[in-house]
Amino acid sequence: MDKKEIFKRALISFMESVLEGKGKNLEKKFEIFENKIVEALNELMQSFKLNLEPSDLKTIDTLWDELQKEVELAKPYAERIRIVYSTINKMEQSKSQTDIISSLLEGANKLLSRVCIFVIKENNFVGWYSKGFTGSSDITDTSIRLVIVPITSNTVLKDVAESGLTFIGTPADHPENWILLNRFGGKRPQEIIAIPMQIKNKIMAVFYGDQVPTSNKIDCKEELEILTKFASMAIDLLPIKEKVLAKEKTKEITEVPPLPEVEKAVSTTPVVPIISKxxxxxxxxxxxxxxxxxxxxxxxxxxxxxxxxxxxxxxxxxxxxxxxxxxxxxxxxxxxxxxxxxxxxxxxxxxxxxxxxxxxxxxxxx
Incomplete structure (x- = not known):
């Protein structure tokens, strides 16, 4: 019997039962209908199973298991997208250079264990701000500014600053990375990442990150690049943003409608503003x-x-x-x-x- 026909007959049967009782004992009539629905569903299930081969059922089970695995694998990526979006939103709303860098490191620290920014000053890379070092290193997040690496040393910082390209690899890829890692102290990372920060058409700083104290691999290169480049752009545009906001504020002030005329009972002595617009x-x-x-x-x-x-x-x-x-x-x-x-x-x-x-x-x- 066709599946639609089964439901149709069950529904007609219920309506006939209701009409015969002229609205009486509806609760009992509904129980009858409920039983018929259950019977119809059982019949549908049996019909479905009869139309499938055992191998088909096994294939469905396998596909379902694979789908569940894919869903689990996708969860970390969904979380990373959320972190990137949230961090960019914070940086976009920041009103100072310090706020932008703080938002960058806060977001990056959700992707990596240790993150920091080195600024290029004269002939050195000087630690500026960091997140995740306290408790896992010989230094703390506040003493990162005491970490100084000569700009001439063959480190990942020098490589990235000169090439303008992101580096991700092992500490051994640069013979003098030990200078940087010794300054940090703590466990040696298995993998490190460094990203250049270009401000005013010049590389002014380098983002550094690793997974100490864990030995996890760095699998969030693209996310970190997006955040770092957005931070660089936000700092670059900060003066322009301030000017635009100032103009908008001035426009809002000039567009405020005049106050309605005050009744004569109120003193008409003009109030002199403390300062002019x-x-x-x-x-x-x-x-x-x-x-x-x-x-x-x-x-x-x-x-x-x-x-x-x-x-x-x-x-x-x-x-x-x-x-x-x-x-x-x-x-x-x-x-x-x-x-x-x-x-x-x-x-x-x-x-x-x-x-x-x-x-x-x-x-x-x-």
Missing amino acids: EEEEWHKSAKRLAKVLVSDIMLYHAEEVEIGRREGNIYKRLKDVIERSKETFRERVKPQVLEKVDYLYEELVKTVCEGDHNLLKGYKEQ
Whole structure:
């Protein structure tokens, strides 16, 4: 009997039962229908089995097992896509160079055990920021800035900085990688990866990662390349982004509709604004410039900053650099702003001194 016909007859039978009872004892009638449905399903199952050869059933079981295995294998890739998407979203929303790098390393650390950024400074690769080193190495995430590798040493850092290409392989592929790994301490990685970071059309830094303390292979090269390249682009476009946001903010202010006329009972004495809209833009511009100047100090003088924090003499150690930044700041900021607030000093205390203004002793006297 055709499968559709079986269901059709069962349904007609149920409707006839209901009509005969004229709506009475529906619960009992439904039980009858339920039993008929079960019978129909059993008949369908038997019909299906009769139409299949034993070999077909075995093939179906095999295919099902293979499908389950493929689903399990795909799960890690789905998770990686989620990590990449989430990290890119965070970097896109970041408003500073430090935030972008922090988001990059946070996302990369979900793919690898240890990750860090080395900046190229003069004749050295200098550790800048890291994630995953604390507890698995001789250094911590905060002391990565003490790791310094000569730019002339035949290491993976030199290779990547010169070639502009990603490297993934064993530490033995570069004869002087031991210099870098000895600085890290801890267990030696089985495999390492390094990716160049090009900013302003020049390779300014190198991303490094490995799987210490585990011996897992690195199988996320493409994901790490996407994140690193996006971070480089985000840093490169940061000044442009700030200008666009400032223009949009100004446009929003000018487009605000005028307030409705106040009733005469209310005082009509005009309220004089503390500062004009033009001066407000001067202040915003000064804040942006201060952030850029301080970001450059953190990028190119990270080692001195770290030492200055420990020894309590950041201004003394970085006096020439800070004074050059101060000179640039005063040349480009309106006198009306400088008379009221020193945004450069505030940004130095916040970012370089981590809130401790005593580390800038001597700044105000200059």
